[in-house]
Amino acid sequence: MTTEENGFENLDISDKNVDALKDLDIDTPTPVQEKAIPLILEGANIMAQSKTGTGKTFAYLIPIIDKLKYIKNECLIIVPVRELAKQVKKFVKDLGHKDLRVMTIYGGVSINNQIRKLKRGVNIIVGTPGRLIDLYKRRELNLNNLRFVVLDEADRLLDMGFLPDVKYILDSIKSNYQFLLFSATLEYKLKELVKKYTNSDFKYLDLSRDDMTVENTEQYYYMINHFKEKYGYFRDIIKKERPKTVLVFINTKKTGNWLFNKLKHSNMGYRIGYISGDLSQHKREQVLKRFRSKEINMLIATDVAARGLDISNISHVINYDLPRYPENYVHRIGRTSRMNKIGKAITLCLESEYEYLCRIEGLINREIKRKTLPSRQKRNDGNRFPVGYMY
Numbered sequence: 001m002t003t004e005e006n007g008f009e010n011l012d013i014s015d016k017n018v019d020a021l022k023d024l025d026i027d028t029p030t031p032v033q034e035k036a037i038p039l040i041l042e043g044a045n046i047m048a049q050s051k052t053g054t055g056k057t058f059a060y061l062i063p064i065i066d067k068l069k070y071i072k073n074e075c076l077i078i079v080p081v082r083e084l085a086k087q088v089k090k091f092v093k094d095l096g097h098k099d100l101r102v103m104t105i106y107g108g109v110s111i112n113n114q115i116r117k118l119k120r121g122v123n124i125i126v127g128t129p130g131r132l133i134d135l136y137k138r139r140e141l142n143l144n145n146l147r148f149v150v151l152d153e154a155d156r157l158l159d160m161g162f163l164p165d166v167k168y169i170l171d172s173i174k175s176n177y178q179f180l181l182f183s184a185t186l187e188y189k190l191k192e193l194v195k196k197y198t199n200s201d202f203k204y205l206d207l208s209r210d211d212m213t214v215e216n217t218e219q220y221y222y223m224i225n226h227f228k229e230k231y232g233y234f235r236d237i238i239k240k241e242r243p244k245t246v247l248v249f250i251n252t253k254k255t256g257n258w259l260f261n262k263l264k265h266s267n268m269g270y271r272i273g274y275i276s277g278d279l280s281q282h283k284r285e286q287v288l289k290r291f292r293s294k295e296i297n298m299l300i301a302t303d304v305a306a307r308g309l310d311i312s313n314i315s316h317v318i319n320y321d322l323p324r325y326p327e328n329y330v331h332r333i334g335r336t337s338r339m340n341k342i343g344k345a346i347t348l349c350l351e352s353e354y355e356y357l358c359r360i361e362g363l364i365n366r367e368i369k370r371k372t373l374p375s376r377q378k379r380n381d382g383n384r385f386p387v388g389y390m391y
Contacts, residue, residue: 011037014066020095021058030055032182032207037063045179045202047194049186054207054334056182057091057152064148065097070123073141075148077126078166080156082106082281083288085126088152092124100124105141107131108281115140129157129165136172143169146177154183154190163189170197184331217333220369221347221357230348231262234320236373237346238268243316245291246270248300249332251321253278256300259320263298270298277302303328319347322356326363 007027008018011034021027029037032050039046040063050056064075079085085104092102103117105127111134118125118140125132125141135141149170151157157166179198183190194202224233238246250256253276260274273287273296290296303323323329333345347368349357361367 008033008062012041013037013062016097017062017066017095021062023096024094026058030059032056032205033059033062035205035207036060039203039205040064040178040180041066043178045194045198046205047181047186047191047202048205048207049183050205050207057088060150060152060180060182061088061091061095064124064150065092065095065100067148068100068123069147070099071145071147072121072123073118073125073143073145075124075150076132076143076146076169077124077150077152078132078157078169079126079128079152080160080162082108082128083284084153085128088126092126102126105131105135106281107134111135129162129169132169133165136169143173144175146173146175149173149177149179151181151183154181154193155185155187158187158190163193167193184334218344219333219347219366220345220371221349222371222373223354224348224350227350230320230350231259233348233373234318235266235268237318237348238270240373241316241344241346243298243344245294245297245314246299246316246318247314247332248298248318248320249323250300250302251324253302255321256302260300263300271296272298272300274300275302303331315343317343317345319345322347322349322353323360324356326356326360329360330364 008021008029011029031054032048033055036046036048036056036059040060046060048056048059050059068074077085077088079088082104085106089102089104092100101122102124103114103122103126105114105125107128107130111131114131114135115138118135132141136143151166157163179194179202181190181194222233222237224230248259250259256274256276260272263270263272273291275284275287279287287296287299291299300320317333319329319332323332329347347357357368
C-alpha cells in the first residue's frame with residue numbers, strides 16, 4: 001500500500017505522533033513531510049527547498065521529537081522573526097508531549113525571564129539570531145549538548161541580514177549535530193553554508209517545482225494603465241470579490257501607510273489592519289491576534305512583516321504592488337489555499353511592470369490569467385501585450 005493510503009503510519013514515526021496528527025485532522029503527509037521525515041529519522045543532514053505553507057515545520061519537528069533523548073538544550077531552531085518562533089512552539093505543543101520542554105528566545109521582551117527558563121532546563125529552543133547570541137555571550141546559553149540544529153525560513157534569514165549571526169552561532173557549537181535547513185528559495189550563499197557545516201554530507205530535497213505553485217489557488221491579474229488608477233481598481237475588485245478575509249501586500253511602508261489611511265476612511269465595510277517593520281513587536285502581535293480572531297478582516301502588510309506567519313482561512317491575497325522579486329510572489333500567494341483549501345491570488349499590474357509579471361510566470365511555470373473589470377474596460381482595453389513591449 002502507498003504512503004498516501006497509509007498516511008503517516010508508513011513513515012516509521014511514533015504512534016504517539018501519528019495519533020497527535022490525527023487529533024489535528026492531519027492524516028496524509030505533504031510531499032516535503034513524506035520525503036524529509038524518513039531521511040531525518042535516519043540521521044541525514046537535510047537541505048530542503050519547499051515553499052511556505054507546505055507543512056515543513058512538522059516535517060522536521062516530528063522526526064526530531066521522536067529522536068530526542070530529553071536532555072538539556074538538545075535542539076536549536078533558528079528563525080528570522082518572533083512570530084515564526086511562537087508558531088513553531090505552538091506546533092510542538094500541538095503534538096502533546098507533556099514531558100517535552102520548549103521555549104522561545106527573541107528580543108523585545110525580558111531577557112531575565114529567558115535566563116530563568118534556560119536555567120530550569122529546556123529540550124527545544126526556538127529563537128531569533130540576535131537574542132540567541134546575546135544569551136550565548138552572557139554564558140547563559142549552553143550549546144555543548146546540541147544534537148539538532150534547524151534553520152527555518154533560511155532565505156528570509158539571509159534577506160534580513162542574519163547570515164553573519166547564523167555563522168557565529170554555528171561556529172560556536174562544539175557538539176556533533178544533525179543539520180537541517182528549510183527554505184522557499186535556495187541562493188548560492190545558503191548552499192555554501194550547508195556544504196561548510198555538513199562537510200558536504202547532506203541530502204538535497206528540491207520540492208520547488210512540485211510545490212512552487214499552489215494548485216488550489218486561482219491566480220489572475222488586472223492590467224492597469226497608470227498608477228493613479230490603481231486604488232480605483234482595488235476598490236472595484238473588492239466590491240466584485242467580497243472576500244471574507246484578505247491579505248493585501250504592498251512593497252513599501254510609504255504605500256502601506258497611505259493605503260491604510262485611505263481604507264480606514266472608506267465605506268467599504270472592512271475592518272482594516274496594517275503591519276510593517278516600523279511597528280513594535282507588541283503592536284504587531286496585537287494586530288495579528290485581531291486578524292486571526294477575525295476582528296480585523298483586511299490586513300495590509302509588507303513582505304518582511306508578513307514572512308513566516310501562519311494564518312489560516314485567508315480567502316484572498318491581493319498584490320496591491322507587484323512584488324519586486326518573483327520569489328516573493330510565491331511567498332505571498334502561499335498565505336491562501338493552505339492545506340488544500342481553495343483561495344484566490346489577485347495581482348494589480350501596471351503596464352510598465354508587465355515584464356516582471358512574465359518573470360513570475362517563468363518561475364512558477366504557469367500562466368497567470370488576465371481579468372478585466374467591465375466598469376473600466378473602456379479605459380484599459382489593451383491586449384495581452386502592452387504597447388511598447390518587446391516580445
